[in-house]
Amino acid sequence: MNTFRNFHPLTLAGYFLSVIGISIFTFNPIYLLSGLFGSLLFLITLMGFRKMFAHLRFYFLIFLIVTFTNPVFSHNGATVLFFINDNRVTLEALIYGAVLGLMITEVLLWFKCFNLVFDSERLLCLFGKTFPKLALVVSIALGFVPQFIRTFKSINSTQKALGFSKRRVQRYLTSFSAVITRSMEGAIITSDSMKCRGYGLKNRTYFSRFRFTAYDVLYILIFFVLLICTLPALFLGQSGVSFYPYVKFEMPTFFTVLSLLSFTVLAMIPSFFEVKEGIRWKYLISKI
C-alpha cells in the first residue's frame, strides 16, 4: 500500500521537519488552525476516531492551562476584564494565551503523529548507517518508556494476583525495583547481542524494507515547493498578528494568501494519502 506512513523514512522526516518547523515559528491563528486540522485528520486515520478523542482530553487540558496562565502573568492590552491586586487582566492577554496554547497543542499533536509513524525500524533505516550508535540509543530510548509501563503493569498485576502484598505502596515499590532490574539487564543483553551480530561495523550490510523510489523524489520536491511558497510571508512579517494593545491582523497580501494556501495543502497531505489508500483498499475488497 502506498499510504503516507509507508513512504521512505527520509521523505517522512523531511515532511515532519517542515510542518513542525513552520508551526513553531508562526503566531497567526489561521495557520495554527489549519495545521491543527491537518494533524487531527491524520491522527484519526492513524488511531481511529474514538481513541483519538480519548487522547484529545489531555491536549485540551494543556490548551486550557496555557490559555488561562498567560493573563495572570501578562498585563498588557487595552480591553480590561477586571483588576487583580492592582494588575489588569485583559482580553488581549487571554487571546494571546489561547493562540500560544493552540500552537503548543498543534506541535504536540504533530509530534504524536511523528511518534506513531516513526517506529524503530524507520529510525534505524534513517540513521543506522551514518550514526549507528546514536540511532540505537534513540530507538532504545523511544521504546523504553512504553515498554517500562507495560512490564510494570504485568509485574504489578502478577504480584497482586499472587497476594504478595496487600499494601499498595509497598507493592508498587517492589514492582518498580523489579522492572528497573529487568530493564537494566535487558539493555545489557541487547547491547551484547547487537555487538555479537556486528552492529555498527564498517562492512556490515543492513536489511531495510524501505526503498527510495522515484515517487519519493517527487514527494520531496512537492514538500520543498510548498515550503518555499510558505516561507516568504513568514520572513517578511506579512503573516503577522500583533496582539498588544489591540489584536490587529496585517492586511493580507499576495504572499500571505499563497503562504497560507500552501501550508494548508502541506498539512493536509498525510490524511489525503491515508484516506485515498483507505478508499482504494475498500474498493478492491468489495471487488473480491
Place this chain on the structure above:
Amino acid sequence: MKKILPFILLLVFVYSGCSIKSADDYYSATESGEYTATISISCKTAVDCKNFDRKNAEILTDYAVGFDEGDTVFDVLKNACKENKIQFEYDGSGTSVYVNGIDYLYEFDCGELSGWEYRVNGKFQNVGCNSCKLYDGDKIEWLYTCDLGADIGNVYKVE
C-alpha cells in the same frame, strides 16, 4: 469529591489572597495625601526610534499627585496612572519593584537596551523606584531610553 477537594481548597486559598475589582471600581477610587509631587512620563526616544511605531511622546506632563509620608516613586506612579487611566505593568514586590511598561510601551520594544528609567528633581536615582522616598514638591520624570540611559543623559558606567 475527594479528588477535587484539594483543588477547591487551592482555589479558595488563591482567591483569598487576591482583591478582584472591576475596571470602573479600580479607576473611580481616588487617593489623596498631605503632600504633592508632580510627575511627567515621556517617551520621546521611542517616537524617534525607527523600528517601533509610536506616535505620542508625552504620556503625562507635570501632573500633580497627592501622597503620604513614606510613599515612594512607585506609589506616585501607580496613583497617577490610576487617575489618568494609563496602563502600566510591574514585576516584583516590596523594594524590588521593576516597571516593565507604561502605556503599552514595554522594555525591549526599541531594542535590547530599551526600558523605563526615572529621575527625581532632575537627578537619576541609583535605587529601585519602590525604595526611593519622596518629599513635598518633588518633581518626578519617567523617561524611556533606547540605549541604557545614554540618550536621556544617564550614561551607564561600569565601575
